[in-house]
Amino acid sequence: ILRPQVKGNTNIRVSLPAVCFVWQIAMIILFGVFIRYDEESDAHWVEFRRENNITSDIENDFYFRYPSFQDVHVMIFVGFGFLMTFLKRYSFGGVGFNFLIAAFGLQWALLMQGWFHALNPETGKITIGVESLINADFCCAGSLIAYGALLGKVSPVQLLVVTLFGVTLFAVEEYIILDLLHCRDAGGSMVIHAFGGYYGLAISWVLYRPNLHQSKRLNGSVYHSDVFAMIGTLFLWMFWPSFNSAITDHGDGQHRAAINTYLALASSVLTTVAISSMSQKRGKLDMVHIQNATLAGGVAMGTAAEFMITPYGSLIVGFCTGIISTFGYLFVTPFLEKHLKLQDTCGVHNLHAMPGMLGGFIGAIVAAAADESVYSREGLINTFDFEGEFANRSVGTQGGFQAAGTCVAIAFGLVGGAIVGFILRFPIWGDPADDNCYDDEVYWEVPEDEEAIPPVLEYNNHMIHKHQDM
Numbered sequence: 456i457l458r459p460q461v462k463g464n465t466n467i468r469v470s471l472p473a474v475c476f477v478w479q480i481a482m483i484i485l486f487g488v489f490i491r492y493d494e495e496s497d498a499h500w501v502e503f504r505r506e507n508n509i510t511s512d513i514e515n516d517f518y519f520r521y522p523s524f525q526d527v528h529v530m531i532f533v534g535f536g537f538l539m540t541f542l543k544r545y546s547f548g549g550v551g552f553n554f555l556i557a558a559f560g561l562q563w564a565l566l567m568q569g570w571f572h573a574l575n576p577e578t579g580k581i582t583i584g585v586e587s588l589i590n591a592d593f594c595c596a597g598s599l600i601a602y603g604a605l606l607g608k609v610s611p612v613q614l615l616v617v618t619l620f621g622v623t624l625f626a627v628e629e630y631i632i633l634d635l636l637h638c639r640d641a642g643g644s645m646v647i648h649a650f651g652g653y654y655g656l657a658i659s660w661v662l663y664r665p666n667l668h669q670s671k672r673l674n675g676s677v678y679h680s681d682v683f684a685m686i687g688t689l690f691l692w693m694f695w696p697s698f699n700s701a702i703t704d705h706g707d708g709q710h711r712a713a714i715n716t717y718l719a720l721a722s723s724v725l726t727t728v729a730i731s732s733m734s735q736k737r738g739k740l741d742m743v744h745i746q747n748a749t750l751a752g753g754v755a756m757g758t759a760a761e762f763m764i765t766p767y768g769s770l771i772v773g774f775c776t777g778i779i780s781t782f783g784y785l786f787v788t789p790f791l792e793k794h795l796k797l798q799d800t801c802g803v804h805n806l807h808a809m810p811g812m813l814g815g816f817i818g819a820i821v822a823a824a825a826d827e828s829v830y831s832r833e834g835l836i837n838t839f840d841f842e843g844e845f846a847n848r849s850v851g852t853q854g855g856f857q858a859a860g861t862c863v864a865i866a867f868g869l870v871g872g873a874i875v876g877f878i879l880r881f882p883i884w885g886d887p888a889d890d891n892c893y894d895d896e897v898y899w900e901v902p903e904d905e906e907a908i909p910p911v912l913e914y915n916n917h918m919i920h921k922h923q924d925m
Contacts, residue, residue, distance in 0.1 A: 465897050467885040470612045475559075478615070482562045489566065493573075493582035519705055520585040526697030527592045529690055531557050535599045537687030539801060541746065543677040545607050547895040552611050556602060556618040557595045563619065564594035567626035572634075589701045596647050597625045601655030601872070603801035607674070607893035608664065610885040620875045621654060628867040631860075637845050637853075638860035639822070639838075641712055642699030642757030644814025650864040652808025657872025660797045662879060667798055669890035674800070681742045688746045695720055695753035699760040708838065712760035715769040716753055722773025723752030723780070730781040741784075747806045748780035754810040758818025758857065762838065763829050772817060779813070780805045800893075808868075815861025823854025 494503045495516045532554060539549030568590055569581030598621035602614060629646045632638045640646050700712035731744040752773030783805025791797040830838060839853055887897050895901050
């Protein structure tokens with residue numbers, strides 16, 4: 456099981472093209488067999504409209520969901536991509552591999568989620584529309600979060616494997632949580648963030664690199680790479696209200712989810728700045744905290760966003776998660792690395808795993824506390840979908856199932872991640888040696904730089920505990 460510490464062979468000239476071509480051809484074949492347009496994107500829409508007394512084309516779901524879809528799509532490719540460019544020598548890998556795995560992941564996600572949620576038993580076909588595209592992007596997000604824990608330490612072929620299994624696991628745990636347990640999780644605190652965070656952490660734990668300190672000089676940022684990462688942060692921050700409200704119920708649910716997320720995000724910025732400043736002897740801010748912990752309010756609001764948590768309740772959620780996430784960067788990440796042998800490049804534990812878990816439990820508490828005087832009878836049925844076989848479920852029971860759903864997501868992440876990690880231990884994937892991590896030179900044609908890279912700079916390294924003077 457112990458990896459032989461030989462200089463890794465990072466030549467992927469055969470494996471990467473083979474995986475890309477074979478998997479893309481498989482996608483074409485599977486789409487040909489299974490995937491068709493749904494009634495709102497099919498040419499039969501004109502007849503469908505007449506038969507269902509729909510007065511105008513504006514009633515097509517496209518016009519409800521497409522603005523949300525655009526925002527989510529920007530978050531996946533620009534937001535996540537640029538957030539991972541903070542490393543001084545790994546910006547191509549951050550934004551480029553993010554692009555690759557999201558583009559593959561969304562195709563596989565349309566199939567996996569289709570088989571679970573949209574398979575027509577008569578025809579054996581999956582129908583897709585604009586909401587399917589949003590859900591596929593959400594599904595990719597789980598694997599992109601996992602990438603954050605592995606950033607700089609894995610090959611693109613390994614990342615495609617992470618995505619293949621990540622999307623598959625995601626579709627299964629999402630089906631269990633949303634359909635079987637009948638949880639509500641519009642913004643994915645449980646199914647996306649808690650799952651994706653713990654999935655990445657488990658893989659990283661299995662792929663522990665004892666001599667990673669040999670790449671220490673590259674595990675950090677430079678001035679301009681932090682500015683680029685901040686672009687990612689701002690795109691994520693601006694569009695998070697869309698992310699949490701994208702697939703909520705039309706009407707009040709979507710409206711409320713956007714407002715609650717907007718408030719939680721604003722609140723987490725102030726507490727992040729406060730704790731970041733307090734943690735340094737002269738009160739200086741740390742860019743790592745500002746890039747990441749300012750987003751924790753959006754993560755923790757994912758489940759409760761569509762509930763009646765009240766505007767001040769949203770501010771409280773943001774207030775607490777900004778503090779908790781920043782403490783995670785200050786204390787938990789160094790602790791995990793030192794004692795649990797867990798190397799988490801981007802600190803996904805503090806931005807996704809922990810706030811996602813908290814978001815799931817916040818959702819459970821808010822659901823259990825719901826009552827008719829606040830929601831109205833019809834409002835409760837509408838918000839929690841108490842219909843069909845769940846018509847007699849009480850809010851207390853719903854709260855219990857919400858908490859159970861959070862645990863299911865974490866379990867899937869940890870167990871699935873450990874298994875995938877062991878698959879990635881085989882010495883066939885072209886991953887870099889311990890002294891060759893965090894370096895674009897390994898997988899990219901990098902243009903010659905005018906200024907040479909300075910020697911050991913431990914500035915803005917997510918790992919090194921540089922707050923001994925606190």
